[in-house]
Amino acid sequence: MRAIVNGTVHTVSERGTIDGGTVLVEDGEISAVGPDEEVEIPDDADVLDVEGHHVTPGLVDAHSHAGMAEWGEPEDGDFNEVSDPVTPHVNALDGFHPRDEELQHAFQGGVTTVSARMGSANVIGGVICSMKTYGDVADRMLVREDGMKAAFGENPKRFHGDQKDRQPSTRPGVAATLRQALMEAEDYVERREKAREEGDPFERDLGMENLARVVEGDLPLRVHAHRADDIATVFRIADEFGIENLSIEHATEGHVLAEEFVERDVPAVVGPTxxxxxxxxxxxxxxxxxxxxxxxxxxxxxxxxxxVLPQEHLDVCVGLAVREGLPEDVALRTVTRNPAEILGIEDRVGTLEPGTDADLVVWDGPMFELDSDARQVFVEGERIYDSERDDVDPREEYAW
Structure with a gap:
């Protein structure tokens, strides 16, 4: 059992921020949160006095390739299955490497959960997984399967049209490819249900089983889209197929269509900027x-x-968004509670509430300020990083 005391505790919940707060951790979960004088600390607890420093939930990056891209090394990069523009049968968990150095950089920068996914070469890329950034075995780092990757715009056009000389080579081709796959998934669901009703044998297909989860609303569709016209096309296709469970990834021109997002209650995962x-x-x-x-x-x-951007600089991105108009009082939410809710993992991460995973970060200043540093990081109650203990002189640890 561990008690983190005397902190400025940002719960990112209805409890708000607690000055002089305590977080009590037991069996990998948060068991109590509150003012120091109200939380009873057992005699056998390991007490850590953070001396007023800021305590936040572990940061959550809702769109990452950490664990998949291996620093962009082609020998180990497993994030684009480019044999076909439609690959719903692949799963990010099977390509997630717990020893990817990007993951170490992540938790040292306070990022304890990422939505690890395929790249954007394919129109449909495969199943995405929310993963902890610390661990030895991918299966034990898995939080949940959180979506189906899809991509619009220049990337699938360039890769399949320009490099492979096959559809899609245009934006209409990208849209048609997605529509065709969703139509086939609807037909697959209908045939499967008919076979079940009539007791007939049915030959399953892994990709169609995964896409069936999308058209039935059980697996969110997460669509890479930068331009406003691509975002509008995603909304058009979602309306055609009755897909309400989706998010727009990158949303570079999302500000142009803000009212459309609001009307459909679609979240935006913005960046890298x-x-x-x-x-x-x-x-x-x-x-x-x-x-x-x-x-x-x-x-x-x-x-x-x-x-694309170093995983450990998620906090820097938030700070720059604050400089350009994002309210300070919602800054932390954009990398904790909001992404957790978007990914459907808010029961595990994103807030400091009893019953959630004890993933938390001790900062020596407000998280989004450039000179603030993650001093200590905990994942499921284990202290996995201590800046005084673990930081090294780069002149002595030069990687050749």
């Missing part, structure tokens, strides 16, 4: 997007798209 316009569809990239969407009433999460 520390970047030049490396392709045409990013020409309107701005850190003003999260604030505009939030002010309109959209649920917003901020992402790094790691390793």
């Amino acid at each position: 520390i970047s030049s316009a490396s392709k045409y569809e990013l020409r309107n990239i701005t850190f003003e997007t999260p604030g505009i969407l939030h002010d309109a009433g959209v649920k917003v999460a901020i992402q790094t798209d790691a390793p």
